[in-house]
Each structure stands twice: as C-alpha cells, then as structure tokens.
Amino acid sequence: MIVAFAGGVGGAKLAFGLYQEVPLGELAVIVNTGDDLEMYGLHISPDLDTVMYSLAGIANHITGWGIEGDTFYALKALARYGEESWFGLGDQDLATHILRTKMLGEGQSLTAVTRSLAARLGVKASLLPMCDQRVATVVETPGGPLPFQDYFVRRGASDRVLGLRFEGVERAKPTPEVERALSTAELIVFAPSNPFLSIQPILAVPGLRGLLSKCPAPKVAVSPVIGGRAVRGPADRLLRDLGHEVSTFGVAKIYAGLVNSFVIDEVDRQEAPRIEALGLRVLVTKTLMNSAEDKKELARRTIRFALGKE
C-alpha cells in the first residue's frame, strides 16, 4: 500500500501518476478537507473533488480543478437570484456537491460518502478525507481572519498571510480508514501540494503525527517549489510571509524530521547539498507535471527512489 498526502491541483497530478503506477487497489490518498465550504446549502470539498476527478479521468487539465468541458449555467442562474457567484461551480460539478450533501444529510460520514462517489466514478484507489469532522482553515491577514476560500478564490490569495488556524481541528481525529492506511503503508508520499494550506491541516489532526511517526515505511516529499517559485498557487508567498526561505530548501526544512527523502527539480540541483545536510536523501529530476506521461514518470521515479531502488 502506498499512501499519499495531498491537497488540490498539485496533489491531484501526482496522485494521478501514482494511480497509474501502483497496482490497482494499493493506493490510498489522504486529502485535505480544511478547504471545504458550504455554499447555497451544498457541502463542497474542493480538494477531494480535484483528486477524485483526476483519478476518474474527467478532470479539467487546463484549470487543474473542476471537470473537463464543464459549463456554468446553474451558477449564472444563482447569480440571477442575487447570490454570490465567485466560486466556480460547474454544472457537472454540482452533481457531486448535491449528492454529497444528500448523503451527509442522511448521516453518512464524509469518508463513506467519498468512497461511494469515487466508486461510482470507477476510481479504484482509496480517497480518504483527513477526518470526518468539520475543520475550517482560517487565514489570518492584516485585514482580519478570512475563511479559506474567501482568501484563496474570492480575493485571489492576494493578502499577506500572518498565520493559519484550523478551526475545529481540536475535535477532529484520524478515521479508522486513515489509521489502517498508515498502519499498512509501505511508502508515504507527500505530494507537491502547498505545505501550509494543504498538508499542514492534515498533520494538524490530533493523533495523525503520532501515526506517521509509528509508521516504519520510508517517507518522501516532492517539492511544490521550483526555482524559487510555486508551480501554482501561493506557496512561495506563504513561505515568505511566514518567515521561511523562499526556495525548495525552505520547503525541505519544513519536511525535515517528517521524511527521509526529498524530490527536487533539476533547476534546483544546486540546492541538493544543503538539503542533504538536513539529513535527507535527495532525488533531482523533472518535477513539472504537464502531461499524463510527466505525472507517471515523476510518480515512478519518486517511488523507486524512496524505496531505495535508484
């Protein structure tokens, strides 16, 4: 069993590669749900959906989120009713939120709901919400605290970040499914997701770090920063705002103590010695994932390297 930790777009890309490389049924992806939000009474889990659509082969490869070829007629109709429409819910995408909301309303856990939705889309990997309790990432900014999607989508991640809070996390706990995945993992992969916004909420679930440290499997992280910039999203700005070095080394320092090895891009080759000095083995390879082939290749090399096969 290979267990990946992932957030949205970057995580979904590597998860897709892992899904192609790992024997069917032997991949579990633990996904951030701190980004979840309720809009129009619907429960939306953006990161779970991004990973699910990606593994189901229906993801929009241009935007990175949402469904290929999706349309936005319902959203326009919501706007006609005077509702806010800054969160890009596609028509096909809405089907997911409608069914999730219905099943949660019937008392099913988010884990059970996600299992059902993913199975119905033909996904043969375990998509595991980080927990079944509601945790809400709150971004502290000079103008005050912002709910995550307000910061990220509505305001375009343009605010300076003073800190992060994960509201409700003190009541969260790892699900039996997450516990089982971590107890049977042969390899743990931290996908190139935002370490603060995507990975930190997962690690903030009480008990999760303990499960990780008990797990004897090798652990590897893939840098979401290439050449001092985030491939996508505000990871570079968060490094700066939160007082870290804005580089792949800065990311590696965050993961030191948690992983044994670290994957960086060829353009950051000169960082390798500093990262090795943190006690990490370093794989230097092409980490930018554009094509399906890129995703598979990065997954293959990451697995082999982390397992000591190259």
Add this chain to the structure above:
Amino acid sequence: MIVAFAGGVGGAKLAFGLYQEVPLGELAVIVNTGDDLEMYGLHISPDLDTVMYSLAGIANHITGWGIEGDTFYALKALARYGEESWFGLGDQDLATHILRTKMLGEGQSLTAVTRSLAARLGVKASLLPMCDQRVATVVETPGGPLPFQDYFVRRGASDRVLGLRFEGVERAKPTPEVERALSTAELIVFAPSNPFLSIQPILAVPGLRGLLSKCPAPKVAVSPVIGGRAVRGPADRLLRDLGHEVSTFGVAKIYAGLVNSFVIDEVDRQEAPRIEALGLRVLVTKTLMNSAEDKKELARRTIRFALGKE
C-alpha cells in the same frame, strides 16, 4: 385583487395573461403543490416553478415547463453517478431547487421561500403555495399506487387512473396569505389546469372550500378541454377513467356549484346550452393559448365576462 387557482403549464399560461392585464400587485396565484417531490435531496415544486418562470418571462415556451434555453449537464453528471435521471432538471432550474432547499432547511415556510425567489426574479404577483405542509398526490392505478411524478413524468401518464389520494392533506391548512387573498378577492379564476391533478389537491386542503364559499366574488373557470381533448396532459383520460363525460361539459359539471361562469372554446359552442343548464353563464371564445397575445386576450375576456362587463 384577482385570485387565480393554477397547476402547471395551462395554469401558467393564463396566469401570464392575467399578470399582463391586472394592475401590478393585484394578482395572487394559488398554486398546487401536490406535485412536489424530493430528488437528490432537493425540494422541487414543479407547478410553482412553472408559474414563476412564466411570470418572470424566462419560461421555456416550447416545453411549457423549465427555463428557456436551459441545459442538462448536471442531470447527465447525476446519471454518470448512477442516479435516476428521468425528471428533467435543467442546470438553470437547479439553482431554484438548490436555493429553495437551503431556505426550507433554514426553517422558512414554502410560502416565504416562494415569495423570496419570485421577488428576486422580479415577479410582482403573489405566488402562493396551496399550503405550507407537505401534501403528496398519489395516483391509484391497476398496478398499485404511484407517486405523482412517477405516474406523470416517468411513466408518461400512461396508466389507467382508478383514483387519487392527497397524502398528508389532513394535516394541511390554508396559509394566512391564502386566507387573505381569498378574503380580498374581487374575482376568482380557475385556470385551465387539470381539474383532478392540479385543482383538486388545492381544494382538498381542509378549510379551503369554506373560504371559497364565504368569498362573495364572482368565480369563473376556463375549460382545459377543447373539442373533447385536453390541450395538454391527461385531463381527458382522467375524465374517462374517473367516469366523467370526456368533454368541456364534463369539466363544467365538476365546477358547477363552485363557479358562476365558465369559459369554453369556440369549437365547443354547441356545449353552451347544456352548460348553461347547470346554472353557469358561458363565455365562448378562443381558449387555445399559443402566443403571449393569446394569453392576454383570454385573460382580458375572462375577467370582463366574469365581472359582468361583456
């Protein structure tokens, strides 16, 4: 104040005509909610929506229901999840059901929700659900009882009808808004809706017939049957199945005692004497409504005739 009783498509057409003819704010439409259903956890009120979209000027004039130019991408995505997709929910239409479900979930009454949605679409008439309690029309057929939309949409109204039940109606009561409308009405118009499926559920609300009989305003019904056939839907088959004469006279007999006057189509001119013999004044005019002009003209003539002005 003019008060109309209406179901879906036929009712929406005359309601549109009345809305154009009556001074703004002086039309109330009491609408059947026995057709309401829950799908995918969403509360759908097909007749309320058909009337609302019609008055808002966004109705689909070809189908008679739904929104002009609507698309069905969310429905296809629901089908991809393995959900039933025989009920034609458009993408724009979904916005209505999503918002209605949210507001009902917050504890608002269907009357309050309908007022809000209609106002946001710019509708200046009062759209009044027949009651705020859940009433479900059940159609008794040789194969057993069918929920209304199973009978009507899924099975195309093809079953022989042995009888109708309005489940939950014993707990229903007229809303304060319906009471007020009926106490201030200067004219009551029964739109050319199906008398069994659209009007009977409204009249079955305990207390409603009493309010009607206390109301001194003239009352008029427009025949949904022309030349022995329903303009649309199964009204003619229900007349036959339930032992009535399949004609505009058969409809008039149902309304006798409830209304003072009755509007029939020119092709049914020969029925006028028999209907007059029931004690009803009869207006013979063009009742088929295709264009907006047809709807306004029928509304204008119906009002004038019922008020004794022609």
